[in-house]
Amino acid sequence: MALPKQLIDVEKIYLEPTVETYARGREILARYPDAERIGVASHWKIPSLHGNEGSAEDWLRIKRNVLVLGTKKALSFRPNGRSAHFIAPSTSNGCAMACAYCYVPRRKGYANPISIFVNIDETCQAIRRHAARQGGLPAPDQIDGEHWVYDIGENGDLSVDAAICDNVKDLVATFRDISNAKGSFATKFVNRDLLAYDPQGKTRIRFSLMPEKVAKVVDVRTSPIADRIGAVDEFVRAGFEVHLNFSPVIVYEGWERDWQALFEQVDDALSPAPKEQLRAEVIFLTHNRQLHEVNMQWHPKAEEYLWTPETQQTKRSEGGMWNLRYKVAWKQQWLAHFQELLADKLPYCGVRYAF
Numbered sequence: 597m598a599l600p601k602q603l604i605d606v607e608k609i610y611l612e613p614t615v616e617t618y619a620r621g622r623e624i625l626a627r628y629p630d631a632e633r634i635g636v637a638s639h640w641k642i643p644s645l646h647g648n649e650g651s652a653e654d655w656l657r658i659k660r661n662v663l664v665l666g667t668k669k670a671l672s673f674r675p676n677g678r679s680a681h682f683i684a685p686s687t688s689n690g691c692a693m694a695c696a697y698c699y700v701p702r703r704k705g706y707a708n709p710i711s712i713f714v715n716i717d718e719t720c721q722a723i724r725r726h727a728a729r730q731g732g733l734p735a736p737d738q739i740d741g742e743h744w745v746y747d748i749g750e751n752g753d754l755s756v757d758a759a760i761c762d763n764v765k766d767l768v769a770t771f772r773d774i775s776n777a778k779g780s781f782a783t784k785f786v787n788r789d790l791l792a793y794d795p796q797g798k799t800r801i802r803f804s805l806m807p808e809k810v811a812k813v814v815d816v817r818t819s820p821i822a823d824r825i826g827a828v829d830e831f832v833r834a835g836f837e838v839h840l841n842f843s844p845v846i847v848y849e850g851w852e853r854d855w856q857a858l859f860e861q862v863d864d865a866l867s868p869a870p871k872e873q874l875r876a877e878v879i880f881l882t883h884n885r886q887l888h889e890v891n892m893q894w895h896p897k898a899e900e901y902l903w904t905p906e907t908q909q910t911k912r913s914e915g916g917m918w919n920l921r922y923k924v925a926w927k928q929q930w931l932a933h934f935q936e937l938l939a940d941k942l943p944y945c946g947v948r949y950a951f
């Protein structure tokens with residue numbers, strides 16, 4: 597799939613020294629023959645790219661025009677327990693989209709273009725070895741009834757990555773052949789190339805949804821909500837397991853009414869088979885003080901939804917950031933209400949976890 601030029605139009609590729617020794621690296625470079633190539637020691641240290649907090653224009657341009665190629669050095673797995681049992685080593689990080697609440701860019705500064713890791717064969721091999729060591733899933737749990745689930749898209753959006761190279765195709769093929777494990781990733785972008793990947797039920801896509809009126813403001817450069825809902829049937833028919841990721845749930849005047857309408861829209865759009873396999877996760881907004889300050893310079897309208905200190909409390913994160921989440925007592929009530937609305941409108945859609 598050719599990505600819309602306003603999303604990705606690669607003019608410059610920063611690459612680590614070993615990239616061309618990998619087939620995936622050579623494939624990607626051949627795909628963008630006219631792009632300027634700039635050697636870098638590490639995808640983590642590119643001072644001209646990272647940062648730029650003060651200039652949204654610069655970092656949106658960087659997201660569009662720059663691709664970074666490197667390798668994933670530590671092929672380690674982290675236990676998760678929410679959307680997955682394990683977080684697999686990433687095959688990319690960074691994103692061409694620019695959701696106003698996104699935590700991904702915080703790790704490399706705000707202009708965080710897609711960095712693709714070209715040692716995909718090593719990562720797929722590491723996943724096979726790790727799954728082989730686990731044996732069978734001891735008992736069904738909220739994550740899955742049968743398989744160990746690996747999150748493969750923690751640091752970006754794999755549907756966009758899949759338009760650049762075949763890393764996602766290789767991951768889907770890897771899980772197809774592992775009897776006790778399944779891959780899973782959340783996405784805000786509809787890439788129909790994936791429909792040809794033949795996952796045979798072993799990759800779970802979680803389409804992120806929120807009321808369209810809010811998504812239009814905060815989900816910058818993503819696929820419209822109606823397109824994501826419209827894609828669910830097609831992806832299930834193509835052999836994916838498709839769940840919904842209601843995230844972030846943002847509280848504002850009238851939020852319940854908008855979510856009810858969204859649930860109705862989902863109910864109208866889905867045919868019986870997708871409904872039968874449908875599950876959801878619900879995650880209320882966590883915001884961040886530093887991100888708020890950056891957003892105020894380029895997208896203050898989003899902050900009208902995201903920054904509501906009267907209903908939020910601060911909490912220092914492990915990384916030393918000041919995060920904001922809804923005050924506990926209110927959030928508990930809102931969460932309960934959200935689940936009531938969901939159970940009423942989409943009774944077949946079990947909730948895997950909600951917080």
Ligand code: SF4
Nearest residue numbers: 691693694695698752
């Ligand atoms: S699509 Fe996901 S990774 Fe990309 S900016 Fe939005 S929240 Fe972040």
